[in-house]
Amino acid sequence: MKRQYVSSLAESCYHDAEKLLGETIASRNHGLAEIERWLCKEQPNIHMQNDVRYIIYFLRTTKYDVDKAKRKIFMYFKIRADRTEWFQNRDPFLPELQELLDIGVFLPLRQKDAHNRQVVIIRTAAHNPKRHSQDNVFKVDKMILDLLLYLDETISIYGIVAIFDMKHVTLSHALQLPPSLIKRTVESWENYPCRPQLLEFVNAPIHVNVVLNVFRSFMSAKMKSRVKISRRGTHVSKVVNLPPELGGTGDSYHDLTEHWKRKVQEHAFWFAETEQFKLHLS
Template structure:
């Protein structure tokens, strides 16, 4: 099956920045597939698109790709609290989806998929942090499937809205949990290219320093805190694609939340099938 680009610009970008060419693409996919055949305990997906995600994220470095694939499927096997029973209809997940803890946009920033992560939209007395992570990853998986090219070729711009963050929220993120979260960011099948923090409290650097201690140097360099308000954010993410709650000219957050809630429900069978693909640990 041929992997088709939406236009020539995408093809040129993939070749220039990801080392993806017609010559190496299918050869690399086949090599990774044969390697996965020797590791049945990983129970990894072997279709072209699934392998392609990791190749693009590692710029076709085969050894890095293999390491990331192993890390990803072992993580799925170990983090059952995030990757098992991903049912969007159960109350603890449905409530978080309706709160909009993780909301992708439907327009792109320099072709990157943009997601707004509302770190304090949930009540820490009611909702478990693991369920917040589970709901967020469910929405992310759906968004990657829906916008495969943008997410895997150009990567992801994450906007962390820290409005109303409290001590209760902070207590849900001990260093052990932060380490797991950062590991997931760095080993998922899409690349975080921007980490933009807005509406941050004065103690943000204390929290971020813990996060950064688990990040690669490259990922640390992608973190930016916007202390001067939304005007600073608009310099790196256009107002044209942002919801009006963030000073933008697009639709409302409520519309986006409703849209993605429906999308996630449509992927219910996909989540059941996806759960099969995780390492035996």
């Protein structure tokens, strides 16, 4: 079935998409046609959303390099099939997920920064390692990120800034991240249909450098160049109003937690429906 892209963003967004990503009507139509043909003829086992925006998302992440987009699409849907611990049983009303939603481990801000980028705060040490598995933490993180991309197409143009708040991180938190899990995590970041522009680690004690160095070892050169470690404050505070917990006057962690828990619960049916989208091995 041929999917059609319907322009729905402000004209200024398409102007920025051309400037930042080389997107034009012609490049978009060509890329879309090539990916559609490839999915139909060569990759029938990839079960992808009918929402054509997802193909556009991958094209934007690769600045319309169609071959790179194909590789990312294949890897992304393979990861969704392989990592069942992250992408299956995504019922927000499960007790173990309810607890993490109540804690607020992944908190997108409700205002964009001065560059129209989506800022998300990842509270790496908010959960209790003795009670909450790291895989369930990652599951909730990805549920909210997926919902963000579904609700807001502009993220695929301007990208994401991730602030990792490491306040109160302990050895028990670090021990939840063996190299094998870190490798899978970075692989997922590298192939997600969004554009990470900055990964900033704040409130990071010196001893956490060991774990951060393992993360870096699995990153591409481009992603490594976007990692910042801030002992005090954050570079992002210059371009967006952060929560009081990070020195700003924006929405608090509590308010953001309540907002995103409600949003996730409202989309419980959508999460169940999207579990089918993955590489189906014959």
